[in-house]
Amino acid sequence: MVQPHTSREVTSHRLGIVGLGVISAAYLDTLAGTESVVITAVADLDAARARSVAAGLPAARALTVAELLASDEVDTVLNLTTPAAHTEIALGALAQGKQVYGEKPLAVTLAEGRSILAATHAGLRVGSAPDTVLGTGIQTARAAIDDGLIGRPVAASAVMVSPGHEFWHPNPDFYYREGGGPLFDMGPYYITALIHLLGPIRSVTGASSRPHENRVIRTGPRAGESIPVFVDTHVTGVLEHDSGALSTITMSFDSTATVASPIEVHGTDGTLAVGDPNTFDGPTSLRRVNDGGFHTLDPLAGYVDGARGIGLLDQIRTPPRAVARANGELALHVLDVMESLQRAATEGRRIDTTTTAERPAPVPLTPRAEWLGAIDSHGRTIRH
Ligand SMILES: NC(=O)c1ccc[n+]([C@@H]2O[C@H](COP(=O)([O-])OP(=O)(O)OC[C@H]3O[C@@H](n4cnc5c(N)ncnc54)[C@H](O)[C@@H]3O)[C@@H](O)[C@H]2O)c1
Structure with a gap:
């Protein structure tokens, strides 16, 4: 799959990117600057957008989606389309x-989601964002828990409130359709983080509401346009982990702001205040039972100065029989938790999940130069 590239055995994994909207810029910032990957093809429903992105990438051709998927110059497809197109x-x-x-x-x-994993033949990997949880923020919190700094973890809270993505996204329609809403859009960051911290989730209960049937786009060329809302926009729940720990979760596009810590984890001996899981760097603070206050922990683990794309680089570098950290089974379990939570809220009952996932391997403290560095023909990072 990987191509020998230079005499020092550097190899570049060949990427084809489908979907070149808002978030693609963040991926291109990371991936266009590393020798580990070479972007050979890009595609979008908007062919002009694909041509314009390809023009800025030395090795990329603008293709149709079908051409890109069939191209023998692509090892991995990076899928940055809107949620409704992810499966296709x-x-x-x-x-x-x-x-x-x-x-x-x-x-x-x-x-x-199950159909995607079912279509994964031997040797092929399916990975999924979020990869923010591989940064020093969540990984330091996890290391603190695993090192026993809060004793036995018993509970957590996860709080994400916002007035809605129509305030900053020029085409926010998809955030209010199936696969969107605060739960499906922002839930993956928080629920994935909770699984890294406390392990898989066996059952959920919840309640949710939808105060507005329409929302108004606030920015870009469509500012002032009203769009319909097809999903609940304030979702609350209780997640019961296999370990017995209980996480309470609030995901809202109907609130202005909060001073709550994005995530807190409470243990028998202390509490961790954990930074925003939609960012890479924390901070993580610890207060033990007899401490007078919280103190910020130095980074203990994680990819330093992380950026979108590290989950993909982690996947490419994971040896054949090992499990990549941002893997499809984990993403499927997160999807199960979200769908079950929304169903529990709608039906007013407790629902057991039908999937599970291992806590991914912890990330050792890894400097940016190392995770961004080139890889050799065995997938190992070359230290410059
Ligand atoms: N915008 C963000 O800040 C952000 C952050 C993190 C994650 N995400 C996620 O990234 C994904 C994309 O979000 P975005 O904000 O970039 O959306 P966007 O609407 O800005 O861009 C999506 C792009 O995908 C293209 N597209 C849609 N369906 C396609 C198909 N079938 N074939 C080819 N191209 C197709 C669209 O033409 C568009 O250019 C979503 O899953 C979103 O949850 C977005």
Whole structure:
């Protein structure tokens, strides 16, 4: 799959990117600057957008989606389309023998998510954002828990409130359709983080509401346009982890702001205040039972100065029989938790999840030069 590239055995994994909207710029910032990957193809429903992105990338051609999926110059398809297209693109890539790494959520329904994993033949990987949880923020919190700094973890809270993405995104329609809403859009960051911190989730209960049937776009060329809301926009729940720990979760597009810590984890001996899981760097603070206050921990673990794309680089570098950290099974479990929580809220009952996932391997403290560095023909990072 990987191509020998220079005499010092540097190899570049060949990427084809599908979906060149807002978030693609963040991926290009990371990936266009590393020798580990070479972007050989880009595609979007908007062909002019694909041509304009390809013009800025020395090795990339603008292709149609079908051409990109079939290209023998692509090892992994990076799927940055909107959620409703995630399954179609992932299945198309797998059918052509390509690896896949995609934006969250894995799919808009658990059934679709299962179909993606079912189509994954031996040797092919499916990975999914979020990869923010591999940064020093969540990884330091995890190391603190695993090192026993808060004793036995018993509970956590996760709080994300915002007035809605229509305030900053020029085309926010998809955030208010199936696969969107605060739960499916922002939930992956918080629920993935909770699984890294406290392990898989066995059951959920919840309640949710939808105060507005329409929302008004606040920015860009469509500012002032009203768009319909098809999903609940304030979702609360209780997640019961296999360990017995209980996480309470609030995901809202109907609130202005909060001073709550994005995540807190409470243990028998102390509490951790954990930074925003939609960022890479924390901070993580610890207060033990007899301490007078919280103190910020130095980074203990994680990819330093992380950026979108590290989950993909982690996947590419994971040896054949090992499990990549931002893997499809984890993303499927997160999807199960989200779908079950929304169903529990709608139906007014407790629901057991039907999937599970291992806590991914912890990330040792890894300097940026190392995770961004070139890889050799065995997938090992070359230290410059
Ligand atoms: N915008 C952000 O800040 C952000 C942050 C993190 C994650 N994400 C996730 O990234 C994904 C994309 O978000 P975005 O904000 O970039 O959306 P966007 O609407 O700005 O861009 C999506 C792009 O995908 C293209 N597209 C849609 N369906 C396609 C298909 N079937 N084939 C080819 N191209 C297709 C669209 O033409 C568009 O250019 C979503 O899953 C979102 O949850 C976005």
